[in-house]
Amino acid sequence: MRNPLRSEDEAFRFLIAALIAALVIAVAAYVNTWLGVAAAVVAVGGLVWWLREEPLPGVADAPQKLTSSSPTGMHRVLVVALPGTESVKLADGVGEVMVVVPAVSSRVQALTGDVDGRRAEAERTAAALAARIPNARAEVGADDPALAVDDALRTFGADEIVVVGDEELVDQVRGRVTIPVSRA
Amino acid sequence: MAAAHAEHLEHHGPPAPHYSSRITPGVLGMFLFIASEVMLFGSFFTAYFFVRVVNGVPWPTPPYHLPVYVAFVNTCILVTSSFTVHWSLQSIKRGNVWGLRAGLLLTFLMGLTFLITQAIEYSRIGFNTSDGAFATIFFCLTGLHGAHVFVGLSILAFMTIRAFRGHFSAEHHDGVEIGGIYWHFVDVMWIVVYLTVYIL
Numbered sequence: 001m002r003n004p005l006r007s008e009d010e011a012f013r014f015l016i017a018a019l020i021a022a023l024v025i026a027v028a029a030y031v032n033t034w035l036g037v038a039a040a041v042v043a044v045g046g047l048v049w050w051l052r053e054e055p056l057p058g059v060a061d062a063p064q065k066l067t068s069s070s071p072t073g074m075h076r077v078l079v080v081a082l083p084g085t086e087s088v089k090l091a092d093g094v095g096e097v098m099v100v101v102p103a104v105s106s107r108v109q110a111l112t113g114d115v116d117g118r119r120a121e122a123e124r125t126a127a128a129l130a131a132r133i134p135n136a137r138a139e140v141g142a143d144d145p146a147l148a149v150d151d152a153l154r155t156f157g158a159d160e161i162v163v164v165g166d167e168e169l170v171d172q173v174r175g176r177v178t179i180p181v182s183r184a
Numbered sequence: 185m186a187a188a189h190a191e192h193l194e195h196h197g198p199p200a201p202h203y204s205s206r207i208t209p210g211v212l213g214m215f216l217f218i219a220s221e222v223m224l225f226g227s228f229f230t231a232y233f234f235v236r237v238v239n240g241v242p243w244p245t246p247p248y249h250l251p252v253y254v255a256f257v258n259t260c261i262l263v264t265s266s267f268t269v270h271w272s273l274q275s276i277k278r279g280n281v282w283g284l285r286a287g288l289l290l291t292f293l294m295g296l297t298f299l300i301t302q303a304i305e306y307s308r309i310g311f312n313t314s315d316g317a318f319a320t321i322f323f324c325l326t327g328l329h330g331a332h333v334f335v336g337l338s339i340l341a342f343m344t345i346r347a348f349r350g351h352f353s354a355e356h357h358d359g360v361e362i363g364g365i366y367w368h369f370v371d372v373m374w375i376v377v378y379l380t381v382y383i384l
Contacts, residue, residue: 005218008361011368012270019263022375029383036384 002054017047067178068153070095078158079129079136079184080149080173083121085164087132088184098156099138101126102148110143118143146172153177225373228325232380235317245318248311252382258301259378262333265294266371269340269364272347279354281347288344288360291367295337302330322381329370329377336370339363 004014021043029036070076079088079099090097103122105115119140126138141148149161161181163170174181236243244250272287311319343363346352352360 003215003218005365005369008270008273008364008368011365012266015263015266015368015372018372018375022379025379026383029379033384040379040384 001048002051004051017050021047065178066150066153066176068157068159070157070159075160076156076158078149078152078156078161079133079164080141080145080161080169081125081129081164082145082169083118083125085125085129088129088162088164090133090162090184095135097133097136098152098158099126099129099133099136100141100148100152101129101138102141102145103143104145105143115143145169146176149173149176221369221373225328225376228321228328229380232321232325235321239317241316241318243318244322245316248309248315248319250322250382251305251309254301254305255378255382258298258305259374261294261301262298262371262374265291265298266368268294269367273357273360273364276347276352276357276360277354281350281352284352284357284360285344285347288340288347292337292340292344295333295340295367299330299333299337302326302333325377325381329374332370332373336363336367339366 003010005011025036025039025043028039074095075093076096076098077090077094079090079097081088081099081101083101083104085101088099101122103115103119105118109115109118122140126140130136130138139152142151145165152158158179160179161173161177162184163173163181164184167183170181170183235241268287268290272284272291275281275283275287306323313320313323340363343359346359
């Protein structure tokens with residue numbers, strides 16, 4: 001839904017729309033108060049529909065891809081593993097490894113804040129993977145795997161991303177970064 | 185692809201720190217502001233609908249009358265002031281400093297006229313906050329909006345002073361933009377209050 005107060009121009013447009021709606025309501029209320037109430041309900045619905053249908057600024061633009069790399073002479077790998085992953089097989093010669101486990105939760109769980117259980121599961125997976133992979137540290141990421149990758153790359157410059165998950169998740173991550181992404 | 189590869193080779197370390205990937209601070213702040221205002225006005229409107237619909241109190245309670253036409257003129261003044269603040273911002277975007285100054289001054293004067301007219305209306309309306317639920321909610325709703333106009337006028341006063349001191353230019357006019365958004369919001373809220381309290 002578009003924010004009607006995003007800029008002065010948009011706020012002014014919203015004011016004009018509200019003014020037109022007010023005129024319709026006033027005319028209807030002049031005829032009969034309940035007709036005015038009905039017009040108000042329709043007008044509010046119309047305004048909400050208009051704000052929902054308006055294209056959001058920037059949505060049509062291609063999302064900006066993140067670029068990342070490690071200091072010269074190092075090869076760092078970012079591993080994205082979903083909760084419940086027991087092991088990850090990485091190529092030999094890898095330098096530092098960071099494992100990020102997104103605390104994936106359903107929409108209802110996210111909306112109601114019922115994420116403690118999912119976060120605890122992600123923490124257990126992160127601890128287990130950190131113990132199993134040499135030179136690795138692990139942390140729990142955001143509930144959206146692509147966002148978890150975004151966040152991790154801001155503190156850990158990586159040359160490569162390894163995703164433990166389905167092909168859809170791999171494509172999702174690939175669409176957000178410029179560095180190579182592979183599936184383990 | 186080649187450009188991306190070249191960028192990849194040149195860049196070392198993680199990308200620059202960034203605010204949330206989901207929402208920018210400005211948009212988040214505006215959402216929080218709208219949410220808090222919706223809750224504030226929503227609580228007052230809930231009281232209004234409770235008094236009028238659930239309790240079935242006649243609106244306005246006899247023998248009182250609401251000055252619908254004075255309020256209509258006041259509405260026209262306030263709505264016009266939104267046009268002048270919009271004009272002032274469009275002027276400074278084109279580098280027209282005098283358009284900005286005239287627009288802001290007119291907006292301030294119209295806002296002040298609205299507030300003074302409302303104060304005169306209060307003094308002559310013939311009932312007070314203690315004269316039943318109808319009177320209480322009338323003063324609460326219009327008074328809450330009046331408080332917002334007062335805050336808007338204070339912002340406009342600072343904007344006008346800054347405009348006359350030459351603080352804004354075609355490139356830098358965020359102070360006018362933000363104040364303008366607030367003023368339009370206050371106007372939209374008045375349209376809602378006017379329709380609910382005076383017309384319906």
